[in-house]
Amino acid sequence: xxxxxxxxxxxxxxxxxxxxxxxxxxxxxxxxxxxxxxxxxxxxxxxxxxxxxxxxxxxxxxxxxxxxxxxxxxxxxxxxxxxxxxxxxxxxxxxxxxxxxxxxxxxxxxxxxxxxxxxxxxxxxx
Amino acid sequence: xxxxxxxxxxxxxxxxxxxxxxxxxxxxxxxxxxxxxxxxxxxxxxxxxxxxxxxxxxxxxxxxxxxxxxxxxxxxxxxxxxxxxxxxxxxxxxxxxxxxxxxxxxx
Numbered sequence: 001x002x003x004x005x006x007x008x009x010x011x012x013x014x015x016x017x018x019x020x021x022x023x024x025x026x027x028x029x030x031x032x033x034x035x036x037x038x039x040x041x042x043x044x045x046x047x048x049x050x051x052x053x054x055x056x057x058x059x060x061x062x063x064x065x066x067x068x069x070x071x072x073x074x075x076x077x078x079x080x081x082x083x084x085x086x087x088x089x090x091x092x093x094x095x096x097x098x099x100x101x102x103x104x105x106x107x108x109x110x111x112x113x114x115x116x117x118x119x120x121x122x123x124x125x126x
Numbered sequence: 127x128x129x130x131x132x133x134x135x136x137x138x139x140x141x142x143x144x145x146x147x148x149x150x151x152x153x154x155x156x157x158x159x160x161x162x163x164x165x166x167x168x169x170x171x172x173x174x175x176x177x178x179x180x181x182x183x184x185x186x187x188x189x190x191x192x193x194x195x196x197x198x199x200x201x202x203x204x205x206x207x208x209x210x211x212x213x214x215x216x217x218x219x220x221x222x223x224x225x226x227x228x229x230x231x232x233x
Contacts, residue, residue: 047225061222
């Protein structure tokens with residue numbers, strides 16, 4: 001079964017750090033781009049970050065640049081999100097999702113985020 | 127950053143009716159790099175459409191996507207009970223990827 005399982009969420013104080021993990025199974029993890037998307041309960045989806053299949057290219061939304069770092073361990077089929085200097089506005093459910101990307105740079109073909117985890121909750125509060 | 131504006135915010139319809147959801151971009155979305163996702167209460171999002179009009183694996187044929195550049199549409203030809211949910215568009219033509227604020231389809 002194709003599956004993504006997030007973990008590592010919890011309650012932290014402003015300024016503290018947290019590391020989220022996303023364990024992948026049932027598919028060739030190292031062949032997929034991976035994303036983190038967050039959602040405040042009752043609100044909309046916000047794309048946070050992505051990493052290419054090899055881990056050499058990353059991108060972030062401006063609000064987390066310099067504070068969050070996405071990484072992956074293809075040998076362990078795991079995606080990470082290191083979150084430092086956390087703020088109250090980072091409070092959300094964090095989802096990981098996979099995306100198949102075909103072709104070779106610069107002609108890339110994107111196929112959408114077709115598998116999502118169940119989410120892990122991060123609460124930043126004093 | 128490309129801002130996506132979805133309309134209407136809420137669509138009140140009955141099963142069997144046609145639903146038309148709009149997604150308007152603040153600037154052109156390159157290569158029709160736009161996706162639609164469905165999210166039901168308490169669940170993770172589900173990919174419906176990518177490339178503006180290509181149905182993802184498992185997406186019923188009653189869902190169709192169209193549009194280009196700044197104007198995109200998701201159409202549900204005949205609403206089934208399981209289609210009542212929130213729908214998000216997302217552009218991935220430029221970074222950062224952005225989502226619209228969502229359209230709730232309610233009965």
